[in-house]
Amino acid sequence: MGVWTVSRYLHIHVLLPQRILTMTEKMMIPGPVPVQESVLRDMGSQVRAHYGTEWTAIYKKTVELLKLVFKTQGDVHILVGSGSSGLDAAIGSLTVSGEKIIVGTNGYFGERLRQISDGYGLEVIPVHGALGEPLNPTDFKEAISNHPDAAALALVHLETATTIVNPAAEIATEAKLKDIPVVLDAVSSLGGVPLSMDDWEIDICVSASQQCLGAPPGLAPVAISHRAWEIMNAKPQRNHGWYLNLQTWRHFADEWADWHPYPATMATNNVLALKTGLRSLLADGIDERIEHYTKLALQLREGVRRLGLQPFTPDNQLAPVVTAIYGPEDVPTGEIVQYLFEEHGIMISGGLGEGLRDRIFRVGHMGPMVSKDDIDAVLQGLSQFPQIQGLQ
Template identity: 30%
Template structure:
């Protein structure tokens, strides 16, 4: 199927429409960037920010740190608002930081910090940011499709995700969405975004062009087929039912781990990523290798300050089932013994 074939264009249009449903938004500029989640981050930052702009970026793990790096590469002066790994930011933290840096154009924050399992509440922070005329940029790589992500209700100005997490699709695309306000900001830029590939003013002629589509780059046709199918599966299940399933399986896992004396690190845990303390005396790498070799279950190692101290257990999309939770718990008992 050619990427300008009218039947493929129809498939792409349907894919963008389903992405709007999953992002709970009416934003016309909603489409899958042709690369993984990091490209979504770069796309949002590169288009919204110009050299000399200021931004506040909330850092409590690997991906907030990366957002700082991406912003700085765009010539942005970044004010890092930091808290400990595993913790989340309060509305007061953000309000105080805005008072310190009133010229900030955006606040960047990670909704689901995959490196720590922390689940960042967004609604209150968004309200504060908008009262101060600051745009909200959100990383939803590990939440979209597993936790509610209400782009319009929470007034998120730009957001990106990845296909391989709770959308249960192969890796390779990054769904993004820009609010009309963000589009206005992009259209009134003084400089061109330094990335040609990710410039949404050109990309929109392909993704949003009505009957006429301008060639920009060759769309990854087979990936879009995969995303189309995974979004159809999600909408068939229903968003609320899907979120409830993730929560149910998270609770089941938490109860089972509790019985084994294994506790969670973040106070405010994601349902989709369960970051737990490795029990005393357990050999981190040996247990993970044994889970993989014997049971075909892969769990993540701790990152940064959590290396050797934490395991990260994903319950994302298709994998968030009772059978998987029960198998993991039994397998963990066996491997720990």
């Protein structure tokens, strides 16, 4: 690798390096994550028919494993699309244009929920949280008492942009008091942050294959409560068209249950890979994985403090799977991201969203492959960045 000079990169404000990672380099962004060899083998296996008894049994097994991870007795459908497709399907399937939706917004992905809602012509009642602070259940209580007619309430569990874990269970409890269905974005949290869909009375919980589930991107598992189906059934005039209408998915799961339980061609290799990722997660244990991630988060926090840097959130608010760190004063954090990549072969992420872009950088420590040595490598790399060396 070439010699790092500050002047070479002074002009850099891009968040992501332009070069493609080689297999020997470390990807430590907050999703997607590197996957296990067994998962790669599934992705590389010969394409098979997406229907028939044998394949359908594999698909249904994958759904059963997902239910264990969501901790739900409800239904799970695996949409072919990224996490956002599942969020779009959840909000659009539950609501009718003109209805109100209460949306928690304390970061980039909360804003996305608002944009999806806007896209469906819903009246958004935003509940803001200060950047870097968890959403406050009391603010939701107030919004709900002012808008008891809201058709849904949506929030992000782990706001990946700020690394804030929102108190989803408490907020859902407030919504239940007024019988408002809750949509939870668990794209970055499922399998890496404690989450219990049925106990928390979440109505639609959405995740994605590429983060803590340890598979490549391409699938959006969506878990749906019995009550959510009742609400959808009671609203035949809902917003949705066909593909992202959850009722279409249910129709095929019922009507074609034995041979083709979804409306379109299933991404079979992705499902095989997801199944292997889920088996590995459940074999390790969800709690054990969370404990492992938490240790890595603490190791990273302790290490950056030794270097003279500060984590963005206090330790008692840590996210197990991703850590945001303030850069040194006057150093756009894009330069740190670029430096670690160019000089140490480690890909991390910059800040995401207004006010954070050049102030923080984020290190993902999620997925089955991440280890203590990876955190050491990040710390070692950071310690050699010129303006960080000056802090020590």
